[in-house]
Amino acid sequence: MHISASSRQRGALAVLAMPAVLFTAMMVVFPILYTIWLSFRTAPLGHATQFVGFANYAQLADSPQFWNSIKVSLTLYVISLAMQLTGGTYLALLLFQAKRMPAILRSILISPFMVPPVVVGMMFLIILDPSLGAANWVLSLFGIAPSAWLASPEWVIPTVALIDTWQWMPFVALIVLGGLQSLPPSVYEAAKIDGAPPRLVFWRITLPLLLPTLATAAILRTVDLLRFFDIIYVTTQGGPLNASDTLNIYGFHIGFELFQFGYASALAMTLTAMVFGVVLALNRLRRAIDW
Amino acid sequence: MTAQYARRVLALAVSILLPISAHAASFNWQKYKGQTIEVLVDNNPIGKVIATNADAFEKLTGITLKVDIFTEQQMRQRLVTVLDANSNQIDVFMTLPSREGAQFAKAGWYTDLTPMTGDVSSSYDFNGLSPALLKAATINGKLTSIPMNIEGPVLYYRADILRKCHVAVPATLADLELAAQKIKACDPSVTPFVSRGLRDALPYTYSAFFHNMGGQYIVDGKSGLCSPQGLAALKLYGDLLRQFGPLGVVNYSFYQISSLYRDGRAAMAFESSNELSDVMQGGARLGDTGVALLPPGPGGSHPTAIDWGLAMSPYSTHKGAAWYLIQWATSPDMQAKNQLAGIAAPRASIAKDRAVQAWLKAEPVRTQWQQAVSELATTGTSDVGYPIVDNPESRQYIGDAVDNVIVGTKTPAAACGAADASLNTLIAKDGG
Incomplete structure (x- = not known):
């Protein structure tokens, strides 16, 4: 009798939860399935889509711009x-x-x-403007030649990486700080008794114990970094000469500027697969080094 | 005799004016009162005019106007999403015929406005609109949009710097490079010449160099980017920006160019006529700037002249009200208002408007600007990139070729050779 009541209760709960589950499934599953479906079709503007098999994937495999975007990403x-x-x-x-x-x-x-990436992009666009920006003015005070920063094909990726690091390094620091605070004090006490110098303590104790925390931080940043979009969109739009054309920027350009939705969907699915692959690998690594 | 003559003149005047005033009185602006329409506009000065004057339109017509305002790229994304879903959500939208005209026409996304041009108020003067722009907006015999403005790149130059450096206003394309050389030697603190270097934005300015050099984008069904004229244009534009342009010019579009020039750090800027108000903001450049068209080259003078137009969705369920909005927004009254904000009107008659005349006379630079705009209205071409369905993609290849020359990673021949291969594929696809 008791079991039956509990089972009825579970059934009622399931019915009550069903709308939320269905809504979530629709919001997550439908866009992914639709993108997969679209990646096997061509979608001319104003006309019905047509099935083209793997043609969009074959096109990306043949495209130098696609391979450039993989390299850039x-x-x-x-x-x-x-x-x-x-x-x-x-x-x-x-x-x-x-x-x-x-x-x-x-x-x-x-x-x-806390600052939106678009604001960060605008801020650095002004600071790093080669003619009007503060960065070159500061360099000139030290007699250093001005740099083109975001307008240089050689320097654009290091510059974008620096901007992103300025924004997200503190986030990693907070995660690592949490990890440091949870390390067992007994290990450090033992090291102190043994007279281990601080550098040795860091390399032999702190860093190995922090590895699972660092792997977690790496996973969180991987998802963002492989899908890198906002700062590049604001500052360079993939240029100069496609030197900052990440896969996400390239896919956006194909989809929302050239309106080739089928090909853009194939690019989006490739990017999704890439992010999943790297995250899964990092997750396995994290489990392997957990203590 | 004199009295009889006066009576005849009076009778003639009455016979001319009576039907007009009768038509004006008979045109019923309230015909679609109570309807609601939605317009999608770009967040540029041209689109903002509609947003800021929406109340006046609602008062005149009794139509409720919902204005959706986005930046250009986002506006186009929303538009494509809505139209591709055959939705009637948007009734009227801003469009760039030179960019997406053929593409959207192929998709069937423009209502033919030709039959509606008869249903206008007497003051509308449809025939006063620029014939060149109306022709550019007519695709496969259908009038796809009505021009809201006319614009093209013009040369803003610092008359004081040119005077100081004993440089005449360039009369030919070759003079332009010589002028830049002299300015560089005379005043190293100033950027001699600046124009667009951002890949997708530069075909707008580069096309004027290309056409003045004698180039044609399509010759006998093949890309002409690499023709001798095309190579000369590529070399000149690339050399000008590499040797005399600002550091980082490959990321320059209208915003950076206007800022640099307004700040007094460029001697010559080749940028859109629409930028007049931005360039003159603060008033520092009002007294020392001259405006001219790009000087002619071996191929003559073929300035770029394009427009933003207002188009009607084929899925609109309020086409009558939608046409009233288009008519109101492109009327001589509205376009005279626009002109006072530095938005050149696509009607020659606007320059004769009393308020516009006073505005032009207030600053000599405005008169020069008006002359340049009038000239590009009569001699201009709207080919910004290839006149094909995939025009947006063709701009990307032109931009890549030019940027390679600016940065110095490729010679003009190698840069345009690579672009031509892709462009020929696009042209062939268009033919198919």
């Missing part, structure tokens, strides 16, 4: 992630040891990632 990903993990860890160590005003320091620290 991965380069930007590696440079940005390396800078953010290294800088974020260093910043977290400083904060961990800060004795004065830690709350104020943390508030200042989180301010960059």
Whole structure:
């Protein structure tokens, strides 16, 4: 009798939850399925779509612009992630040891990632303007030749990576700080008794113990970095000479400027697969190094 | 005899004016009172005029007007989404015939406005609209939009710097490069010449160089970007911006160019006539700037002249009310108002308007600007990029070729050779 009542209760709960579940499924599943469906079709403006098999995927495999966008995305990903993990860890160590005003320091620290990326892009567009911006003016005070920054095919990716690092390094630092605060004090006490120097403590104890935290931070940043869009859209739109044309920017350009929705959907699915693949790999790595 | 003559003149005047005033009185602006229409406009000065004067339209017609205002790219994205879904949500929209005219016409997204041009108030003067722009907006015999403005790139130059450096206003394309050289030697603190370098934006300015050099985008069904004239244009534009342009010019569009010139850091700027008010903002450039068309080249003078037009969705369920909005927004009255805000009217008659005359006379630079705009209205071509369905994509290849030359990664021949291969594919697709 009791079991039956519980089962009835579960059934009622399931019925009550059904609208929310269906709504969520529609909002998440439908766009993905629709994009997959569209990636196998051509969609001329104002006319019905037509099935083209794998033609859109074959087109991207043949496209030098697609391979350029993969190269740009991965380069930007590696440079940005390396800078953010290294800088974020260093910043977290400083904060961990800060004795004065830690709350104020943390508030200042989180301010960059509170700023919308579009505002960040606009801000740096003005600062880094080669003719009117403050960055070259500061360089000139030290007798250094002006740089084209975002307008240089060689420097655009490091510059964009720097902008993104300015915004997101504090986010990584906060995650790492949380990790540092949860490390077991007994290990450090033992190291102190053994007389281990601070550098050795960092390399042999802190860093290995922080690896799962760093892997989590890397996963969170990977999702954003591989889909890099907003700052580039505001500052360079993929230029100059496609030097900052990430896969997301390229797909957007094909879809919403040239209106080739079928091909753009194939690009979007490729990007999704790429993000899933890297995140899954990092997740497995995180599990392997967990302690 | 004199009295009889006076009576005849009076009778003639009455016979001319009576039907007009009768028609004006008979035109019923309130015919669609109570209907609601939605217009999609660009967040540029031309589109903003509709948004700021929406109340006046509602008062005149009794039609409720919903104005959706977006930046150009977002406006186009929303428009495509709505029209591709065959939705009647948008009744009227702004369009760039030189860019998407053929593409949207192929998709069937324009209502033919020809039959409606008879249903106008007497003051409308349809025939007063620029014939060249109406021709450009007529695709496969259908009038796809009504011009709201006329614009094209013009040369803003600092008369004081040219005087100081003993440089005459360039009379030919070759003079332009010589002038830039002399300015660079005379005053290194100023950028001698600036124009668009941003890939997708530069075909607007580059096309005038290309056409003045004698180039044609399509010759015998093939791309003409690499023709001898095309190569000369590519070399000149690339050299001018690489040697005499600002650092980072490959990211320059109208915003950066206007800022640089307004700030007094450029001697010559080749930018849209629409930028007059931005360039003159603050008044620093009012007294020292001259305006002219791009000087002619070996191929003559073929300035770029385009317009923003107002079009009607084929899915609109309020086409009568929608036409009233188009008629009102492109009327001589509204276009005279626009002109006072620096938006050149696509009607020659507006320059004779009393308020416009006073505005022009207030500053000599405005008179020069008006002369340049009038000239491009009569001699201009609207070919910004290739006159094909895939015009937006063709602009990308032109932009890539020019940017390669500006940055110096390719020679003009190599840059346009690569572009021509892609452009020939687009042209062939268009033919098919």
